[in-house]
Amino acid sequence: KAGEVLLLRTRIASNARGTRACSASIAASAAATRSETLPLSDQLCTVQQCAAVSSACSSARVATQSSGPCSARQSPHSMSAAALEELAEKAEALAGRVSSRANKASDEFEEDEEEDDASYFKMKQELLTTYCGMLSYYLCRKARGESIENHPVVRRLYELRLTFEKLRLLDAKLRHQLDKVLARADAADVAPVANLESVEIDKEEGTYKAPRSTVAYQEQDEASSDDDDDDDEAPRAPVKERQERSTRARRAEIDFLLKERSDAPVEIGSGGHDESLGTGQRAARRERRRKEQREQEAYEEDAFRRIDTNKKKKKRRKTADFASSLDDLI
Amino acid sequence: MTVTVRTRKFIRNPLLQRKQFVVDVLHPDRANVPKSELQDMIAKAIPGAFYHTYKVTDKSLISLFGFRNKFGGGKSTGFCLIYDSAESAKKYEPKYRLVRNGFVEKKETSRKQIKEAKNRKKKQIRQIRGTGRRIANHKAKKAAKDG
Numbered sequence: 001k002a003g004e005v006l007l008l009r010t011r012i013a014s015n016a017r018g019t020r021a022c023s024a025s026i027a028a029s030a031a032a033t034r035s036e037t038l039p040l041s042d043q044l045c046t047v048q049q050c051a052a053v054s055s056a057c058s059s060a061r062v063a064t065q066s067s068g069p070c071s072a073r074q075s076p077h078s079m080s081a082a083a084l085e086e087l088a089e090k091a092e093a094l095a096g097r098v099s100s101r102a103n104k105a106s107d108e109f110e111e112d113e114e115e116d117d118a119s120y121f122k123m124k125q126e127l128l129t130t131y132c133g134m135l136s137y138y139l140c141r142k143a144r145g146e147s148i149e150n151h152p153v154v155r156r157l158y159e160l161r162l163t164f165e166k167l168r169l170l171d172a173k174l175r176h177q178l179d180k181v182l183a184r185a186d187a188a189d190v191a192p193v194a195n196l197e198s199v200e201i202d203k204e205e206g207t208y209k210a211p212r213s214t215v216a217y218q219e220q221d222e223a224s225s226d227d228d229d230d231d232d233e234a235p236r237a238p239v240k241e242r243q244e245r246s247t248r249a250r251r252a253e254i255d256f257l258l259k260e261r262s263d264a265p266v267e268i269g270s271g272g273h274d275e276s277l278g279t280g281q282r283a284a285r286r287e288r289r290r291k292e293q294r295e296q297e298a299y300e301e302d303a304f305r306r307i308d309t310n311k312k313k314k315k316r317r318k319t320a321d322f323a324s325s326l327d328d329l330i
Numbered sequence: 331m332t333v334t335v336r337t338r339k340f341i342r343n344p345l346l347q348r349k350q351f352v353v354d355v356l357h358p359d360r361a362n363v364p365k366s367e368l369q370d371m372i373a374k375a376i377p378g379a380f381y382h383t384y385k386v387t388d389k390s391l392i393s394l395f396g397f398r399n400k401f402g403g404g405k406s407t408g409f410c411l412i413y414d415s416a417e418s419a420k421k422y423e424p425k426y427r428l429v430r431n432g433f434v435e436k437k438e439t440s441r442k443q444i445k446e447a448k449n450r451k452k453k454q455i456r457q458i459r460g461t462g463r464r465i466a467n468h469k470a471k472k473a474a475k476d477g
Contacts, residue, residue, distance in 0.1 A: 301339060301352050304409045306396045 131160045347418035365394045390431040
């Protein structure tokens with residue numbers, strides 16, 4: 001009798017395939033052996049029921065502990081249908097939340113013929129969905145008991161995980177801009193649409209009169225008094241955040257945004273790309289040279305004398321002028 | 331093409347008895363404008379220029395220098411000084427600019443001339459190194475040969 005119970009115990013343990021389930025089943029069988037008066041069949045039944053219930057409980061507990069499908073690091077060894085359902089539910093909820101916002105942002109910018117701002121969200125959405133898909137496949141395999149070794153899914157999961165880590169850092173840096181984009185997307189619903197019927201044509205003079213009540217101007221009461229001409233409808237960032245940024249980075253950012261927004265043609269240097277952008281050595285050297293030249297000219301005009309009278313200096317000045325303008329010609 | 335002259339940074343400099351300003355010349359179709367032409371233009375009226383509160387009597391009191399063509403051509407920038415009188419000009423202007431404006435005549439100084447003059451002087455003073463016996467012997471021998 002004891003031997004049979006032992007056999008039962010081991011079989012149940014092997015069937016359960018999980019530490020928690022194991023311990024639970026062992027406890028159940030121990031309890032069963034304590035009550036040795038029960039017939040064997042009954043014992044079997046109770047033990048099995050206990051095992052089943054405990055396994056279900058353990059897997060459900062594990063599933064709830066993993067907050068959301070994307071951070072389930074240790075896949076539970078035994079998955080019941082309930083846990084899988086929960087996973088599916090959470091994945092749907094997440095997808096819905098992300099896609100709605102991304103679509104809103106992208107819709108808003110499709111009108112403006114610009115997709116750059118929403119591309120970040122779209123990329124993130126895609127990555128997340130792939131991650132969810134991979135994860136669910138991984139879990140399925142585990143649930144069925146198939147080996148997961150040397151399967152490309154595992155490697156892919158690792159890669160995605162690393163990407164998310166990097167994106168988290170990037171998020172922190174870009175948070176201000178992303179908030180602006182989202183705020184604009186949210187405000188897009190409220191933005192006024194031009195009402196062509198309200199256009200007045202002065203019959204006496206035959207000229208066009210703009211409608212008096214223009215909502216657009218009211219919305220810009222918080223308009224930035226910054227140097228940039230960019231009409232930014234989003235509210236200004238909090239003071240602390242503004243102060244934290246270094247002035248150079250901020251100026252570079254403003255220049256970049258201005259360049260993006262403006263329709264003006266962009267000069268392309270000999271390198272094939274826009275040379276005024278850039279934080280490299282050449283840009284720095286150009287900046288320094290321009291600054292020097294400006295200073296020299298200012299001094300010359302103040303002191304009423306020329307400085308470059310040396311043959312060497314004169315040559316340098318002439319070649320510098322020539323080289324800098326040749327870039328524009330090529 | 332027409333030449334446009336603009337003035338900038340006008341200052342009345344009483345210490346040196348002159349008016350000074352920066353001159354911008356726009357000459358789209360020409361290489362540059364000769365200083366004599368600029369002198370004429372400045373002596374006449376430049377609309378809106380400050381110095382017209384003062385009268386410019388003599389064209390040669392207008393001293394122009396330091397003209398540089400802006401890269402690409404068509405524009406040059408230089409300096410201009412207008413002295414109150416010929417005396418102040420002679421006092422404060424550098425020699426080469428006075429020569430330009432005709433106040434002073436240039437001395438004929440070529441390097442070669444100067445060097446030759448120096449060498450001639452050297453021989454007159456006769457700076458002999460050492461005792462001079464060698465030179466004396468050489469001279470005597472030469473005289474004997476010729477004689």
